[in-house]
Amino acid sequence: MSMALYAGSTRTSETVKGRLTRHSFSFGPHYDPANLGFGPLVCHNDDLLDPATGYAEHPHSELEIVTWVLEGALVHTDSTGASHVVEAGRAQVLSAGSGIRHSEVADRSSGRCRFVQAWLVPSAAGTEPSYVLGEAPPPASGLVEVAGGSGLPIGTAGARLMVARLAAGQAVALPDDPRHHVFAATGAVDLGEHSLRGGDAVRLTDEGGQQVRATEPTELLVWSFAT
Incomplete structure (x- = not known):
């Protein structure tokens, strides 16, 4: 049994024009062999974007990419043909499968956007890429x-x-x-x-x-x- 605290102040970060990303795990140039993941979770990034900024189209494969929007709205487009504005309080799941391209940019009219994105190792490789957008969760007192x-x-x-x-x-x-x-x-x-x-x-x-x-x-x- 174990319970370990990872303070936000200890996370590595990356700042580019209009974007601040905080990493919970080893990521990109911030390589840490002692912090490569937790079970199937290999990425847990916290992004803050200025309006109309974010990530231009780029590829992924063999990842389950789960995004939860905390503030503002995120414009998602991908090579499956999906194109959606994901408002705060909604989740999206992008199954990269055998390969997909996507972009994520803060909606120009909704102010800054903050979202948390997790990458997980899929249970099966080589699947067909897919995308699904969730509705706002119903009011609830629990998880x-x-x-x-x-x-x-x-x-x-x-x-x-x-x-x-x-x-x-x-x-x-x-x-x-x-x-x-x-x-x-x-x-x-x-x-x-x-x-x-x-x-x-x-x-x-x-x-x-x-x-x-x-x-x-x-x-x-x-x-x-x-x-």
């Missing part, structure tokens, strides 16, 4: 599955992304799975002996059932893995 489980389909077996919007004093219990990645996107929470502020994460192994309690209004993102 809402937005990808995997009852949410959008993911090609990584046993992976679920859950989101909770908590008022101060509200708490949620982590599912009884063997592995969790808990990220305080905004606000502050207490988890075990750790206090998380916005941008902090905790990685848990064999610690299912733990209570996460908000100490101020918080948007919480939880990845849960069955293996």
Whole structure:
């Protein structure tokens, strides 16, 4: 059993014109052999984009790419023909499969855009690329599955992304799975002996059932893995 805090202040970052990206794992030039991933999760980036800036068209393959928009809106286009504006409070899943190209740019009319994007290793290689956009999650007092489980389909077996919007004093219990990645996107929470502020994460192994309690209004993102 383990529970390790990864403070947001320790994350590596990249700044280019109009974009700030904070990396939770080894990424690009920020290579760290001790931090290559957590279970099937190999990337967990936090991006802040000025309007009309972001990522021009580029390729991916053999990844499940899950995006949750926290603020503003993100314009997504890809080589499957999908073209959507993804507003705050919605998830998208891009299954790169055997190969896909896509672009992601902050919507010009919606102000700055902040989104968290995770990359996961798929359970099967060589699949047909696909894209799916979720609706805004219904109001709920607990964790809402937005990808995997009852949410959008993911090609990584046993992976679920859950989101909770908590008022101060509200708490949620982590599912009884063997592995969790808990990220305080905004606000502050207490988890075990750790206090998380916005941008902090905790990685848990064999610690299912733990209570996460908000100490101020918080948007919480939880990845849960069955293996």
